Amino acid sequence: MLHSRTPSLSVARTYSPLPVTLASGQGAWVTDVDGRRYLDFLAAYSAVNFGHSHPRLVAAATAQLQRITLTSRAFDNDRLGPFAEALASLARKDLVLPMNTGAEAVESAIKVARAWGYRRKGVPAGTATIVVASGNFHGRTTTIVSFSDDPGTHDDFGPYTPGFRIVPYGDIRALRTAVDDSTVAVLLEPIQGEAGVIVPPPDYLPAVRALCDERRVLFVADEVQSGLGRTGTTFACDLVGVVPDLYVLGKALGGGIVPVSAVVGNEDVLGVLRPGEHGSTFGGNPLAAAVGLEVVRMLASGEFQARSRELGEHLHERLRALVGQGLLAVRGAGLWAGVDVDPSVGTGRAVCEALLARGVLAKDTHGSTIRLAPPLVVERHEIDRAVDALEDVLTR
Numbered sequence: 001m002l003h004s005r006t007p008s009l010s011v012a013r014t015y016s017p018l019p020v021t022l023a024s025g026q027g028a029w030v031t032d033v034d035g036r037r038y039l040d041f042l043a044a045y046s047a048v049n050f051g052h053s054h055p056r057l058v059a060a061a062t063a064q065l066q067r068i069t070l071t072s073r074a075f076d077n078d079r080l081g082p083f084a085e086a087l088a089s090l091a092r093k094d095l096v097l098p099m100n101t102g103a104e105a106v107e108s109a110i111k112v113a114r115a116w117g118y119r120r121k122g123v124p125a126g127t128a129t130i131v132v133a134s135g136n137f138h139g140r141t142t143t144i145v146s147f148s149d150d151p152g153t154h155d156d157f158g159p160y161t162p163g164f165r166i167v168p169y170g171d172i173r174a175l176r177t178a179v180d181d182s183t184v185a186v187l188l189e190p191i192q193g194e195a196g197v198i199v200p201p202p203d204y205l206p207a208v209r210a211l212c213d214e215r216r217v218l219f220v221a222d223e224v225q226s227g228l229g230r231t232g233t234t235f236a237c238d239l240v241g242v243v244p245d246l247y248v249l250g251k252a253l254g255g256g257i258v259p260v261s262a263v264v265g266n267e268d269v270l271g272v273l274r275p276g277e278h279g280s281t282f283g284g285n286p287l288a289a290a291v292g293l294e295v296v297r298m299l300a301s302g303e304f305q306a307r308s309r310e311l312g313e314h315l316h317e318r319l320r321a322l323v324g325q326g327l328l329a330v331r332g333a334g335l336w337a338g339v340d341v342d343p344s345v346g347t348g349r350a351v352c353e354a355l356l357a358r359g360v361l362a363k364d365t366h367g368s369t370i371r372l373a374p375p376l377v378v379e380r381h382e383i384d385r386a387v388d389a390l391e392d393v394l395t396r
């Protein structure tokens with residue numbers, strides 16, 4: 001078998017991966033080309049919420065592989081309807097717009113919000129604005145990077161798409177000032193993942209919901225990373241009892257097997273798009289829909305959300321004990337944590353390399369912040385093992 005131990009020189013250098021080459025995975029564990037095992041505390045940025053090679057998801061994908069995988073939306077397929085019905089029911093909404101990647105789903109929500117603004121709200125053609133938050137991460141397409149305030153994501157990729165206003169995240173007053181008659185949507189992550197698992201003040205999202213109702217603006221929640229069990233609830237918005245107009249979903253929706261994303265909303269909003277106005281060759285394909293349906297069925301029982309909630313309490317309790325012992329702060333919800341490493345201990349990158357040497361995979365987000373997001377199938381003793389490794393790195 002051909003084993004590759006260093007990243008190929010033929011791969012464009014848009015990432016700087018940790019020095020490990022993975023070859024297989026099972027549950028919360030992955031194995032490298034030399035047979036070394038690691039606990040996966042990144043879970044592909046929450047795309048692997050159900051662990052690697054979950055038997056139910058592998059079975060659903062394998063069965064579908066042998067039937068039919070792609071029809072295009074020129075024809076209906078027998079998996080799309082059941083997937084859409086199950087996902088709409090999970091989200092308590094009417095309609096599902098299937099796409100593939102998270103960025104595509106965000107782009108789709110932007111198109112829906114603009115069309116809704118012109119056709120329903122009566123915003124003059126070509127003038128719609130969407131308010132977004134500082135520190136946002138919504139993907140890598142040209143329109144989305146236009147409203148990023150992270151230089152590495154944004155700079156040198158202009159000219160930029162107009163129609164976006166950036167306000168400080170978590171600041172309802174700033175949001176109130178930015179919303180005017182041209183505003184069609186507020187687009188937010190209910191917890192900001194890439195920014196370092198930033199949890200807004202508890203009254204923020206309810207106030208955003210109230211402001212959007214008052215000003216007749218859509219509340220679009222980008223739950224691509226925060227959704228589908230990660231925070232101990234189906235959606236992060238559930239933590240504060242808020243229901244957005246549109247959910248943007250991705251990552252875990254594809255079970256870590258295929259890219260599956262979706263915009264989910266009610267008829268009065270998502271129904272504005274007419275045949276021919278939006279589409280995707282692969283969106284809603286039978287393989288994606290079969291896997292997505294199994295993902296939704298798994299979430300419908302609530303068992304993964306419960307695991308995330310209960311084990312998340314344990315994870316956070318253990319991490320909080322390290323504040324003052326090499327950690328400056330711990331944030332998050334469920335099995336999702338952002339930890340700020342004391343810079344005197346080392347950079348986030350250096351800590352992740354030391355964790356790698358101890359058999360734990362994690363990834364720094366910005367500077368000295370590390371995100372911990374194990375698959376929701378992780379066991380309590382595996383959490384202890386990973387936190388023990390972190391403690392060893394921080395206090396050695």
Ligand SMILES: *Cc1c(COP(=O)(O)O)cnc(C)c1O
Nearest residue numbers: 101102103137138139222224225
């Ligand atoms: C990862 C992510 C995206 C982009 O998803 P891709 O599948 O990488 O395009 C969008 N929004 C949020 C909140 C994300 O975390």
